[in-house]
Amino acid sequence: MQAVKYARATSVDEAVQMLRDGGDVARVLAGGTDVIVLARERRRDIDLFVDIKHIPDLIGIDYQAGQGLTLGAATPLYEVYNHPDVKAHYPALVEASHVIGGTAIQGRASLGGNLANSSPAADGIPAMIALGGTAHIAGPNGRRDVPIAEFCTAPGRNVLETGEFIVSLSFPDPAANSGSAWERFIPRNEMDIAVTNAGVYLALDGDTVADARVAIGAVAPTPLLVPAAAEALIGKPLTDETIEAAAEAARQAANPITDMRGTADQRRHLAGVLVKRVLNKAAARARGDE
Template sequence: FVDIKHIPDVMTMTYDAQGGLTVGAAVPLYQIYGDANVQRVYPALRAAVHVIGGKAIQGRASLGGNLGNASPAADSIPAMMVLDGVAQVAGPNGRREVRVDAFCTAPGRSVLQPGEFIVSLHFARPAAHSGNAWERFIPRNEMDIAVVNAACALTLDGDVVTAARFSLGAVAATPLMVPLAAEALVGRPVSDATIAAAGAAAKETATPIDDMRGTVKQRKHLADVLVQRVIRAAVEHARAN
């Protein structure tokens, strides 16, 4: 195999208040979740990468690897999707950009063409009064594959949600955007009723399967519960900003 961890472009992580965050595709996960700017500005990303594998794995595993694997249950992909992540891809025909929410095409498959690889992931600086959050449910306390995971990013004007993005993992053939949940929130004040409506929209959108980790009924219920949780956490983060 080829070890790409000696290529500077894939091993560099930078942040500035105007340009946002750029993470090389091979930057190890522990460097991402340990970064103060990631913790402060992108808590959804920090939460997701912190639970991928154990400590030893986090010394080698990366965002590029988690995205390239294109698992429907990948922990980092929903977080990257709601944060408007963009992957820079390089190959024989040069470089191009691919939105993370358009990257996965089927379980284990992506838009990458032969000879292409992910160079970096970019996340714009969120607008003022924005917040984001990520959660998952697993049977064990750690080092397990998600039964469902969920992410949310939103912006507030007072108590009114002016923008929102939601994503779910492990409830469809690919990580899934949930625009109906955003529609239930945007233009409305944050309340138990609007949060419940967004959760119900997520439950309706989810198209999971029965497998050894969970049933359709359980996963639909978890989509509802986790979306409500990430909304509350994202609102708290937005208000703190």
């Protein structure tokens, strides 16, 4: 473990101040499940943890019909997947947050942390992109909002500037007759980093796709929104052919590498498999079959 110090912030302004004073070697600590490992293994130069989870704005879940969902960025995953409104309206978030790490990780880890860690294989990010989420950021120059689809810039890198952190995440209220779903492929049945993952949001108008967002992960330097996959669906009936077209768009968008967790071919193939599976699942939800 690096020679880190610890400071607890109780307000957003205090946290901004601490992070600004700490400079590049100050890091936000929420659930700590990624950042503590980074510091322990000396993979990043960190000498100050600013604990933000005691800031009231950072914890909590608020859903308003017609408005949507706001999550405090440090809200632990287990609160997310156990929340009745999240379960009712954002099943993709439930599916992703339920399998990030083991149960003990979920007692601490948060979707804000998952996003800020910006791993290409992050399980939460494709779900959040598919649901059209926005990250609300605070920093020395005030507040700003960034679409989650544009948040990550490279493996472990993102739009946050020195002193900035994510305060909350918000998601629009899903349309009527819509559904979302998320799935990943891992060699075991739990506790693995995704070889590939995929999240979708789908709204139907009768048999026709009124709206769609498709996102895939672990197939590029950042999780990807795949507009071509949505275009293959929107305005068309949801059939095996249109689903296959969306899957093909996902395979085309994928630009994976080969590493210990999977080969490039395997990942590209799985992107197609998973997109088909989550589209079918989301469609069933949109139709009220599930």
